Amino acid sequence: MTTTTVGKRVQDFLSTPQQLFINNDYVPAKSGKTFTTLNPATGEVLATVAEGDAEDIDIAVQAARKAFSDGPWATMSPSDRGRIMWKIGDLISEHLEEFAELETLDNGKPLSVALAADVPLAAELFRYMAGWATKIEGNTIGLSVPFLPDAQFHAYTLREPIGVVGQIIPWNFPLLMAAWKLGPALATGNTVVLKPAEQTPLAALFLAEIMAQAGLPPGVVNVVNGLGETAGAALASHPGVDKIAFTGSTEVGRLIAKGATGNLKKVSLELGGKSPNIVFADADIDAAVAGSAQAIFFNQGQCCVAGSRLYVEDDIFDEVVAGVAEIAKSMKIGDGLDSRTDLGPLVSDEQLRRVSGFVDSGREQGAEIVTGGHRDGDRGYFFQPTVISHTRPDMKVVEEEIFGPVVVVAAFKDLADAARLANDSPYGLGSGIWTKDISKAHKLAKQIRAGTVYVNCYNVFDAAMPFGGYKESGWGREMGHQALDSYTEVKSVCVRL
Ligand code: NAI
Ligand code: MG
Numbered sequence: 001m002t003t004t005t006v007g008k009r010v011q012d013f014l015s016t017p018q019q020l021f022i023n024n025d026y027v028p029a030k031s032g033k034t035f036t037t038l039n040p041a042t043g044e045v046l047a048t049v050a051e052g053d054a055e056d057i058d059i060a061v062q063a064a065r066k067a068f069s070d071g072p073w074a075t076m077s078p079s080d081r082g083r084i085m086w087k088i089g090d091l092i093s094e095h096l097e098e099f100a101e102l103e104t105l106d107n108g109k110p111l112s113v114a115l116a117a118d119v120p121l122a123a124e125l126f127r128y129m130a131g132w133a134t135k136i137e138g139n140t141i142g143l144s145v146p147f148l149p150d151a152q153f154h155a156y157t158l159r160e161p162i163g164v165v166g167q168i169i170p171w172n173f174p175l176l177m178a179a180w181k182l183g184p185a186l187a188t189g190n191t192v193v194l195k196p197a198e199q200t201p202l203a204a205l206f207l208a209e210i211m212a213q214a215g216l217p218p219g220v221v222n223v224v225n226g227l228g229e230t231a232g233a234a235l236a237s238h239p240g241v242d243k244i245a246f247t248g249s250t251e252v253g254r255l256i257a258k259g260a261t262g263n264l265k266k267v268s269l270e271l272g273g274k275s276p277n278i279v280f281a282d283a284d285i286d287a288a289v290a291g292s293a294q295a296i297f298f299n300q301g302q303c304c305v306a307g308s309r310l311y312v313e314d315d316i317f318d319e320v321v322a323g324v325a326e327i328a329k330s331m332k333i334g335d336g337l338d339s340r341t342d343l344g345p346l347v348s349d350e351q352l353r354r355v356s357g358f359v360d361s362g363r364e365q366g367a368e369i370v371t372g373g374h375r376d377g378d379r380g381y382f383f384q385p386t387v388i389s390h391t392r393p394d395m396k397v398v399e400e401e402i403f404g405p406v407v408v409v410a411a412f413k414d415l416a417d418a419a420r421l422a423n424d425s426p427y428g429l430g431s432g433i434w435t436k437d438i439s440k441a442h443k444l445a446k447q448i449r450a451g452t453v454y455v456n457c458y459n460v461f462d463a464a465m466p467f468g469g470y471k472e473s474g475w476g477r478e479m480g481h482q483a484l485d486s487y488t489e490v491k492s493v494c495v496r497l
Helices: 008-015 054-070 077-092 096-109 111-135 174-187 204-212 228-237 250-259 285-299 314-330 348-365 414-423 438-447
Strands: 020-022 025-027 035-038 044-050 153-161 164-168 191-195 221-223 245-249 267-272 276-279 309-313 369-372 386-389 408-412 433-434 488-496
Touching: 008 044, 008 096, 008 204, 020 204, 020 438, 025 245, 035 267, 054 164, 054 191, 054 221, 054 228, 077 096, 077 111, 096 111, 096 174, 096 204, 096 285, 111 174, 153 267, 164 174, 164 228, 164 276, 164 285, 174 191, 174 245, 174 250, 191 228, 191 245, 204 221, 221 245, 221 314, 228 250, 250 267, 276 285, 276 414, 285 309, 285 314, 285 408, 309 314, 309 414, 314 369, 314 408, 314 433, 348 369, 348 386, 348 408, 408 414
Parallel strands: 164 191, 164 245, 191 221, 245 267, 276 309, 276 433, 309 408, 386 408
Antiparallel strands: 020 025, 020 221, 035 044, 153 488, 369 386
């Protein structure tokens, strides 16, 4: 038996029409509308979900406002807040298999990946952020006010929650993106309206139930599923929302920033990427080849930090490209529930068409498809792992985020050349360097304009390590203690003694 049979708990969850989660209650959308979410491995309907819009967002914002201002959350001790968050982490771990099955069914990713990465990372994020709840501190400040030379002061800062936070997340890591967003918001005492992606609405609803079970009071986290243009846009522009946090495309990121101008709400954005992955001739070639394949093919390439521009030093170019192509050819494409699967489907028909369109444009512009380049099968949304060579810097496949299992390769001469190529992009999210020369690695790490530089590894994520983008890859950081800064206001209190 190589295919996992989905457990009863998940089967029941899928056969129950899913609603919105407001005030720890399951409620239908005011409009009565619903939408369906599909299993991308088959294209078949997986579940029916309430479709919220502006009216539901408004109700959820009011619930979050009430919970922020006068619910038990507002007066709860940091220790108790941390305890609930730790419990959420533990409950996620207890429900590991159920969460993993839901992620595989809704997003398509291999179950082995969801079990080893998505779900444990989400649990760990809550536990890491639980620890911060008791460690949100201000400073005391010695003043030297020049126009009051004889006065004495006691001045200090308080770090306070921003208030009601809107969070809009994508479909590539449905549970983990919810965790990245909720963790720092809750640790710092905010309340939340979360809008999951319409392609993957299920994990956040399953999580909502677990959060209530862990003791999160009503209204602290509300989940409103719905479309981006309706529910998402309403949340971004809502005058009762104090901060909006978004992960997704750079295009929508710009809309979010515009939508936020009405009440000048705080904004944090984690956007697209076209991350360079650089292999020097002095690298451990086997490790670099395997790592470069993983850098792009992990999660079907639907990873904002994916190493999608592979640059290889002249001398070893052919060897490395052949190695990555070999791995691409050997990958088993299939349903994520099949334990032999290395590469699942893309999330949707729309993404399949988008990725195919990019590869076609590369072909038309004269690039060489070393391997892959086509849809796999005619059921579900599978796309072959693809390596593209003989590109020019002005080709669409080189300039734009493809968000699929497609890597473009090019050669470089030396460190200066590698740095120039790496930075030749409006994005600045991730990057990779493969070399045994530590001096070269650190020199280049300083020169790359990106939020993360991986050296001799790729796609390593940890709740303690900040993540986010330079340039058009975003505003602010997620994870690490840096994430807390974007969920708190600083208040200066100045006392004349
Ligand atoms: P998207 O940016 O449209 O969707 C992400 C989230 O934003 C979803 O929850 C969606 O409902 C919401 N949204 C969409 N339009 C909105 C609006 N006008 N106002 C408020 N919220 C809105 O991404 P999409 O269309 O799913 O994928 C398109 C491309 O975006 C991908 O091919 C990929 O290049 C990029 N992307 C990047 C991600 C990342 O992690 N950086 C994640 C998902 C997509
Ligand atoms: Mg979209």
